[in-house]
Amino acid sequence: MDPRLLSSSAALRRESAALPGHTRAHNRALVLQMLYRGTPLSRADIARESGLTRVTVSDLVGDLLREGLIVERGIRPSNGPGKPAVLLEMARDNQQIVAIDLSGHDVFRAVLTNLDGEISEEVSIPSPGVTGDEAASLVDDLLEWALQLTTAPVLGVGIGVPGIVDRDQVVRRSISLDWTNRSLAPALSTRFGVPVSVANDANVAVLAEHSFASGGDDLLLVKIGRGVGGGLLLDGRPVLGSRLTAGEIGRVLVCPSTGSEAVALESLITAPTLRKQIEKAVIAGETADAALQRAGQVLGSALAPLITSLGLTSVVLTGPSEVIGDVLIDATREAVDASTADDVDHVDIHVTPLGPDIVLRGAAALVLSERLGIV
Amino acid sequence: MDPRLLSSSAALRRESAALPGHTRAHNRALVLQMLYRGTPLSRADIARESGLTRVTVSDLVGDLLREGLIVERGIRPSNGPGKPAVLLEMARDNQQIVAIDLSGHDVFRAVLTNLDGEISEEVSIPSPGVTGDEAASLVDDLLEWALQLTTAPVLGVGIGVPGIVDRDQVVRRSISLDWTNRSLAPALSTRFGVPVSVANDANVAVLAEHSFASGGDDLLLVKIGRGVGGGLLLDGRPVLGSRLTAGEIGRVLVCPSTGSEAVALESLITAPTLRKQIEKAVIAGETADAALQRAGQVLGSALAPLITSLGLTSVVLTGPSEVIGDVLIDATREAVDASTADDVDHVDIHVTPLGPDIVLRGAAALVLSERLGIV
Incomplete structure (x- = not known):
């Protein structure tokens, strides 16, 4: 054929x-x-x-x-x-959504939201180092618990997972959860009698920014955590790519300093690495800001070609507040400016206003999109 | 509000x-x-x-x-x-499409195609240095001529224009034609009684590659001519961006050689610049290939972050055959390989099989998309 x-x-x-x-x-x-x-x-x-x-x-x-x-x-x-x-x-409060975030370092979180993605209840289960079947079983417990708190019919359950999730909602690979080709949704859906939707954590985060914040229609979301994740929205639509990796900026090569060998961005700006770099800077008699400025420098140089060739209007960062703040943003913006031929005043680079709930809000947005076609 | x-x-x-x-x-x-x-x-x-x-x-x-x-x-x-x-x-031959390419250096071309985008007739008008109203009036003449050759009802007219064209098909800016906010379609449509569709030349070229060649669903097309244009298709859909510049790789900054100052890609690899570089290389006692290898090097370094962070599966080049060939492709591929952290064996970098007709075939694909919803 x-x-x-x-x-x-x-x-x-x-x-x-x-x-x-x-x-x-x-x-x-x-x-x-x-x-x-x-x-x-x-x-x-x-x-x-x-x-x-x-x-x-x-x-x-x-x-x-x-x-x-x-x-x-x-x-x-x-x-x-x-x-x-x-x-x-x-009828924004007649139905509830259960939103689950599995991307936390040592906790699985679940919340109930209304159809506006506004959070009413939260439950969480500590999950330090928990992987494989054990992690899946914790998700089961968490969902059961969350469903007990519902006070209205459930429109659906949305789950944000750190890892590659395909269009059939199968988790192809999650390193931190040690999952390979795990199909979460059907079992949960059968057991609890509710529709379950699963997607990558950064991909639901970009939905949240688009739906519940001011993210614009051409938006890259960069999620800095144990790794560096990315979610992309172009022309107002989420983009996944046939390899399911659109937006994954972490694998872009950057030079940490002039003349040094290029390394993958994610080896320089994960949350643990940034914390280490801040520590080192302080020990060396520098300020913490010096380390964050260097990080912004490399992040900006990786973002610049994307901003230029996609015509992005927004880049939104999410991550722990001790590393993701004004210093990193300013340095990133400066580096983008220095690394592009065009004026980039129209590009809005900012920390998400949705805070640490962005994946939860995104999991709610996923349910709105999958169940009601609202994007 | x-x-x-x-x-x-x-x-x-x-x-x-x-x-x-x-x-x-x-x-x-x-x-x-x-x-x-x-x-x-x-x-x-x-x-x-x-x-x-x-x-x-x-x-x-x-x-x-x-x-x-x-x-x-x-x-x-x-x-x-x-x-x-x-x-x-x-009924692939029951209707005809008129496809027009205004991106040629000194000629405007028009062809008739069937619904498969297969070309049956071609007419062209020399247009060296012609701009402004005079250029628009040549398009008028060209379309009138092409319509006289039709032997079946006309499904529509598609026009590929070098410049920024918005979603309402207004040519916002074409430097080579010296057009600003020119609305071609309504006047032509009224005068000739046929639906007229207008889009950027690289954006229709990417449609052609997707529809009539083996371009895949995540595809960047790079058009090397008087400038460097780009067209992008992700998840099987053309992407334009709110700034209408998605895929425009020409403005990405690259370093022509180690340690040199960064310049926009388009200042290094337009067709005229490449011809000059080949000339210089030959005068300096090098081969033409040496110049093309250096060009591939910078092109590859500009493509690498896009390939990585979009998960592109194909990059397709189009341009004059004396510069766009195996030497450039091989050097580009090598540079992409050297500039990415991941294995890029899955990325197909090639010259379009559609040759110099790619914009014409794309203008036909534009009509199929606009008139029949076929993409």
Whole structure:
């Protein structure tokens, strides 16, 4: 068979998944997206903005009301002779999401959120050095515990995992959890009777920044922890790549100093390495800032070609607050500026405002995207 | 107004454009895409693969048959007691596309293609140094001439322009044509009564590589001409970015040699610069290859961080054959290999098999995408 046909049919299947063949699901997502992002709308508003017929909209709205995903809230008086319009909005607290973050150094966290990704309850289980089946069993316990705290129907469970997760939500490889080709979702979903979605921790973090902060549409998120992870969003869509590694800036080679041999970025700017470098700097009679400035220098030099050739508008950093702060950001920005031919004033380089909850919020955004088509 | 709301509503509008609110157009594109890429299919095959109902499929197929976009061709005997199935396929020669390339050094070219992007007729107009209104008027003449040669209804006109073209197909800026905010499509469309689509030359070239060659789903196309252009495709979708510059690798800073000051890639590897460097090398008693090897070296060093952090599987070069060949490719590949921490055996770096027609074929692919939703 012509390999082009194979690859085209793979592209088509993906396309079908993104553009649901099931029209109804597509239209439903369109209506939900409109109500999720904006002010309350009438059925007529929705029909006008979506291009769907009034009949289709009434039908979809009826279903969404019955499911409790939206509510009728208030009335807009008519300007003319027509009837006043009933306004619709998302029922943001009628359902809950369970969001789980497995990327912590020695703890697995779970929270309950509403449909806005606002956290109401949190539970966590210490997981120092726990890997393999034992780690999976802790996830089981954590989810059971979180579900006991729910006070409304559960829309879904989202899990952010440090490692490579494929499009079928299988964890291909997680070094820190020592997982290979582990399929978490089906077992959890069967056991607890709720839909479960799994994705890479940096990839859900970029969803959180896009959905709940001001991340913009062309956004690279750099997650500094035990390793250096990255998540990429271009034209407002998450990008994964056929190798599932889009955004993974950690493997880019950089020169730690002029004339030195190039090494992978992640060997220089993980959280543990940065802490060590700060310690060393202090012992050598320098300030901690000197070490962070050097780190910003190499990070900026790795970011510059990406910013230039992708036209990125935002780079967002997340990581422990003792290393990810103004000093690192300023040095990074300076290095980006020095390493690009163009003016980069339009590029916003900042620490996420979502703090240490970014993966949890992202896991909630993953559920909104997978279950309701809201991105 | 909260800037988030603004940016979200922009994202929503874009989303609506990509996922047409008009369901029918979406389903129609889905059916066309299936017939375009694959072997002949029956109505039942289409319903099964698309998830659409039999009634919807019959209805859409009826329309497409009447429009002459598809034909019934042959019958597949039944395996069981059912009726034999009538097979459908694209009517690849029932309509023609006019594709225009304005990126040539001193010529504007136009061709007619069938729906497979296969070229049947070519016309061209010399355009040495022609810019501004005069250039626009040459495009007028060229299109009029090309339309006179058509022997079937015209699906649409696609134009590849060297410069920044926005999502509304306005040429924001073309240095070589001296155009600023020029809206080509509406006037041409009105005058000739055909739909006209306009995009950047490298961005249509990447469509051509994806549609008509073996470019893969994560592809950077580098177009070496008077400047250095780039087009990017990730997860099988063209990526433009909010600044319309995604893929523009020419502005990435590189070091021409160890210890030298960094300069923009495009100042080193345009076609004229490469020709000059070859000349100089020969005068200095070196071979032409030595100059091309140095060029490959800097190109490879600029590509490496992109390949690594996007997980690209293909990098495709296009440009004049006396500079874009095996020597440049081999040196580029070597430099990429030396500048990445990972094994890059999976990355296919090659010269486009589409030759100097790549922008024309891409302009045809643009029409297929804009008019029929085929990508």
